Amino acid sequence: MESRIAIVGANGVGKSTLLKLMVGSLDLTSGNSYRNSRLGLSMFTQHHTDQLKLPLSPLEQFIEDFPGSTQ
Numbered sequence: 001m002e003s004r005i006a007i008v009g010a011n012g013v014g015k016s017t018l019l020k021l022m023v024g025s026l027d028l029t030s031g032n033s034y035r036n037s038r039l040g041l042s043m044f045t046q047h048h049t050d051q052l053k054l055p056l057s058p059l060e061q062f063i064e065d066f067p068g069s070t071q
Contacts, residue, residue, distance in 0.1 A: 007015050020026040021033065023041050052061060063069050 007019065009015050017026065021028060022035070053064070056064065059071065063071075
């Protein structure tokens with residue numbers, strides 16, 4: 001549980017697709033996926049703005065991403 005893994009490779013070989021399948025933002029079209037219940041996944045994309053709602057302030061974005069948070 002202390003391991004840190006980086007996935008690197010040439011453009012277009014499926015790195016982003018693999019990671020999106022692992023974090024659950026894409027659904028499998030076939031087969032099965034199993035992960036340890038204690039597994040923690042984080043993903044930082046090169047194009048991080050894909051995940052942001054640009055009209056929101058950083059504080060508004062944080063509150064939206066973490067419901068129940070306060071200023």
